[in-house]
Amino acid sequence: MATILAVDDSASMRQMVSFTLKGAGYTVVEAVDGVDALNKAQTQSFDCVVTDVNMPNKDGITLIADLRKLPKYKFTPMLMLTTESGMDKKQAGKAAGATGWIVKPFNPDQLLKTIKKVLG
Amino acid sequence: MSIDMAQFHQVFFEESFEGLEAMESGLLNLDMGDVDDEEINTIFRAAHSIKGGSGTFGFTAVSDFTHVMETLLDEMRDGRRQITQPAVDVLLGSVDCLKEMLTAIQDEQDIDEGQVSEYQKALETELNGGEQSSVAEQPVAEVVADETVTALDVGAGWKISFSPHAHMLKTGNDPVRMFRELSELGELKSTIDFQGVPDFYDLDPENCHLSWSLELLGEVNEDEINEIFDWVEDECDLAIQSLSRSDESSEQVQTEPEEATDKSDTVAQPKEESSPANTEKTADKVEKQATAKAKKDTKPAAKGSSSIRVDTGKIDILINMVGELVITQSMLSLVGENFELNNLDQLKNGLSQLERHTRELQESVMNIRMLPISFVFSRFPRLVHDLSTKLDKKIELVMVGENTEVDKTVVELLSDPLVHLVRNSLDHGIEMPADRVAAGKPEMGTITLEAYHRGGQIVIEVKDDGKGLNKDVLRQKAIEKGLIDEDTVLTDKQTYELIFMAGFSTAAELSDISGRGVGMDVVRRNIQSLGGNIEIISELGKGSTIAIHLPLTLAILDGQSIAVGDERFIIPLGSIVESINIKKEMINRVAGKGETFRLRDEYLPIVRMHEIFDVKTAKATKLTDGLVVVVDGQGMRCGLFIDDLLGQQQVVIKSLEANYRKVEGVSGATILGDGSVALILDIPGLVRLSNQ
Numbered sequence: 001m002a003t004i005l006a007v008d009d010s011a012s013m014r015q016m017v018s019f020t021l022k023g024a025g026y027t028v029v030e031a032v033d034g035v036d037a038l039n040k041a042q043t044q045s046f047d048c049v050v051t052d053v054n055m056p057n058k059d060g061i062t063l064i065a066d067l068r069k070l071p072k073y074k075f076t077p078m079l080m081l082t083t084e085s086g087m088d089k090k091q092a093g094k095a096a097g098a099t100g101w102i103v104k105p106f107n108p109d110q111l112l113k114t115i116k117k118v119l120g
Numbered sequence: 121m122s123i124d125m126a127q128f129h130q131v132f133f134e135e136s137f138e139g140l141e142a143m144e145s146g147l148l149n150l151d152m153g154d155v156d157d158e159e160i161n162t163i164f165r166a167a168h169s170i171k172g173g174s175g176t177f178g179f180t181a182v183s184d185f186t187h188v189m190e191t192l193l194d195e196m197r198d199g200r201r202q203i204t205q206p207a208v209d210v211l212l213g214s215v216d217c218l219k220e221m222l223t224a225i226q227d228e229q230d231i232d233e234g235q236v237s238e239y240q241k242a243l244e245t246e247l248n249g250g251e252q253s254s255v256a257e258q259p260v261a262e263v264v265a266d267e268t269v270t271a272l273d274v275g276a277g278w279k280i281s282f283s284p285h286a287h288m289l290k291t292g293n294d295p296v297r298m299f300r301e302l303s304e305l306g307e308l309k310s311t312i313d314f315q316g317v318p319d320f321y322d323l324d325p326e327n328c329h330l331s332w333s334l335e336l337l338g339e340v341n342e343d344e345i346n347e348i349f350d351w352v353e354d355e356c357d358l359a360i361q362s363l364s365r366s367d368e369s370s371e372q373v374q375t376e377p378e379e380a381t382d383k384s385d386t387v388a389q390p391k392e393e394s395s396p397a398n399t400e401k402t403a404d405k406v407e408k409q410a411t412a413k414a415k416k417d418t419k420p421a422a423k424g425s426s427s428i429r430v431d432t433g434k435i436d437i438l439i440n441m442v443g444e445l446v447i448t449q450s451m452l453s454l455v456g457e458n459f460e461l462n463n464l465d466q467l468k469n470g471l472s473q474l475e476r477h478t479r480e481l482q483e484s485v486m487n488i489r490m491l492p493i494s495f496v497f498s499r500f501p502r503l504v505h506d507l508s509t510k511l512d513k514k515i516e517l518v519m520v521g522e523n524t525e526v527d528k529t530v531v532e533l534l535s536d537p538l539v540h541l542v543r544n545s546l547d548h549g550i551e552m553p554a555d556r557v558a559a560g561k562p563e564m565g566t567i568t569l570e571a572y573h574r575g576g577q578i579v580i581e582v583k584d585d586g587k588g589l590n591k592d593v594l595r596q597k598a599i600e601k602g603l604i605d606e607d608t609v610l611t612d613k614q615t616y617e618l619i620f621m622a623g624f625s626t627a628a629e630l631s632d633i634s635g636r637g638v639g640m641d642v643v644r645r646n647i648q649s650l651g652g653n654i655e656i657i658s659e660l661g662k663g664s665t666i667a668i669h670l671p672l673t674l675a676i677l678d679g680q681s682i683a684v685g686d687e688r689f690i691i692p693l694g695s696i697v698e699s700i701n702i703k704k705e706m707i708n709r710v711a712g713k714g715e716t717f718r719l720r721d722e723y724l725p726i727v728r729m730h731e732i733f734d735v736k737t738a739k740a741t742k743l744t745d746g747l748v749v750v751v752d753g754q755g756m757r758c759g760l761f762i763d764d765l766l767g768q769q770q771v772v773i774k775s776l777e778a779n780y781r782k783v784e785g786v787s788g789a790t791i792l793g794d795g796s797v798a799l800i801l802d803i804p805g806l807v808r809l810s811n812q
Binding site (some may be wrong): 106 | 125127128129131132134135162164165168169171172173174175176177183289290291292293294296297300301326350352354355599
């Protein structure tokens with residue numbers, strides 16, 4: 001089963017994402033911000049990245065841009081968690097190389113559906 | 121898959137409260153003239169996280185409310201809106217309102233809707249009053265029309281022409297994924313167009329060179345198709361035509377990005393972009409949602425559960441310690457298996473290791489309960505800001521030693537007394553700016569909150585450079601109130617301590633800030649109940665310092681065990697001054713006032729432990745036979761008459777009150793190494809007893 005990197009500075013969201021995906025059989029590694037995520041992504045390999053956008057230290061969009069520069073993440077699906085009001089963020093995210101987005105608020109079923117969509 | 125979201129609520133509440141603290145201190149730190157980008161970003165992020173979390177966990181009232189705050193903050197962050205003091209004040213008020221909303225939800229109470237809608241209106245007024253944000257206003261009617269059109273577009277099927285741009289694969293979007301989803305909607309026929317494929321030598325395998333003509337048959341809504349291509353609308357050329365009416369209503373979906381985004385925005389949340397006239401309605405709606413949701417959501421919240429956030433470093437130390445303990449245990453069991461007398465050294469060695477590890481383990485576990493005092497201090501910048509504005513005083517708050525760690529219980533119980541002390545300093549201590557200047561002091565007064573460790577205790581000081589306590593005024597007041605007689609002789613210290621007496625107030629006029637002088641006696645009682653004490657140092661015209669001394673932890677105590685007959689008692693080590701054998705000539709019997717003895721120049725009352733605790737087996741009944749331990753309880757001393765001193769040890773405090781009832785002179789009990797129970801003496805209580 002695929003390994004997913006879940007990045008969010010909010011512990012409750014991280015737990016929710018992680019719990020949902022683990023429940024569906026995925027292996028999940030959590031990261032608290034972009035810097036933490038980039039470190040983890042360099043030492044391990046992930047089949048998919050799910051990241052929050054607004055985070056301290058390194059935001060989700062910069063993270064996606066940085067990950068895309070690494071050869072092993074050239075084609076990896078990367079999803080950003082964004083709020084409705086963050087539509088401009090979608091454009092910025094796409095420009096940085098994001099595959100798509102999940103609009104907050106979302107429920108576990110929506111999350112799972114989207115992940116299944118990209119991971120097949 | 122159904123997941124019980126309630127399990128994440130506790131964490132959500134904790135991080136939301138943390139976020140609100142961050143917002144509050146960030147808002148207080150905002151310098152109107154020169155706004156720090158990172159500061160406003162931090163505030164925005166906190167609001168954003170609360171909104172996202174509350175939406176996800178179903179607290180709609182909270183997310184709706186935060187949404188308005190977030191919009192305002194977003195505009196401030198982007199520089200689209202000037203940051204003004206009134207706006208900051210509205211935001212600060214909204215932070216309070218959010219705190220109350222979250223607390224209400226957590227406690228399964230109803231949200232105060234009146235307050236929420238009041239702040240929501242204030243926020244919206246602020247939002248509409250400033251520069252208009254550049255959100256496009258789409259008339260609602262148009263949206264409806266739009267939807268009607270799409271609803272009609274359900275026909276026999278769709279013809280989709282899909283030409284990905286060369287780089288589409290590099291965003292992780294795979295055409296196969298989209299085809300798979302399309303085929304879930306209906307029957308999919310695809311024709312591949314190879315025309316774009318370059319010569320073999322020019323072929324870049326990382327680019328997408330193919331185009332597709334697709335036919336999707338079945339009753340499919342166009343929106344469903346659009347949704348599948350939603351992520352890639354800028355990375356492909358896409359045309360969707362209805363098969364049944366392909367001539368009239370062909371619609372090019374390859375629209376400009378902004379337009380498409382705006383449209384989806386409007387559909388998703390028409391109420392957000394409503395004109396000011398609609399705002400009232402929206403607020404109403406939010407309110408109704410709030411009630412409905414509040415009732416629905418609150419049920420699963422973990423009520424009153426107390427949790428603690430622990431630095432992972434501390435847990436690592438703990439795990440290490442347990443590892444060591446396991447090694448020692450296996451070593452000892454090895455020694456025990458084939459024990460011979462010449463292994464005695466090994467056994468002793470192992471046992472001393474075990475002792476060391478147990479002690480270290482205990483220390484590390486206790487350490488987990490320790491929180492930085494900044495948890496208490498963090499509320500003061502706001503308090504000082506609000507009160508100094510109210511009082512027209514200029515006050516700077518300096519905080520020192522915020523990282524000093526204290527037991528969690530202390531942190532929780534310390535908050536109220538400290539608030540009272542800081543309010544007092546603000547209200548009675550610091551003078552009005554004009555008075556300060558007249559007295560040759562800087563216009564800006566300073567209140568310092570300082571915490572530090574000293575000899576097994578934590579000391580917290582509230583210091584101000586105000587007018588200080590006037591001994592004559594204090595004395596006069598106390599006489600007026602009938603608290604002391606006119607001829608009572610008081611030391612400076614005793615005079616200052618008058619303010620801790622019930623019913624004492626020095627403010628010429630009572631204010632609503634530091635109340636009616638009912639507080640200081642309560643403050644002292646609170647501190648005493650934590651096993652601490654409080655002292656005042658003051659200099660007229662220069663300022664006052666109130667120092668609170670508290671034990672580091674309430675769960676473990678450094679004690680001296682003593683023997684009275686067959687009984688064992690524990691005296692808190694910190695309260696022991698000295699132990700002496702007294703001679704006959706030192707003893708003084710005062711008629712009606714019991715026994716005293718002279719220690720250097722002081723006469724101290726003697727407390728006969730065997731009498732107070734009714735120990736029949738006491739060995740020493742004559743004062744000259746036993747030992748006298750001189751103890752200090754909140755500045756008052758007495759001598760405890762006992763049989764013998766045993767050893768010093770750390771004891772775990774078990775509450776007597778929780779299991780039995782409060783006993784004067786006893787603060788708790790503990791279980792000794794041999795399994796017997798020893799009472800822990802409450803020295804201030806005993807000193808009080810001895811004075812009666």
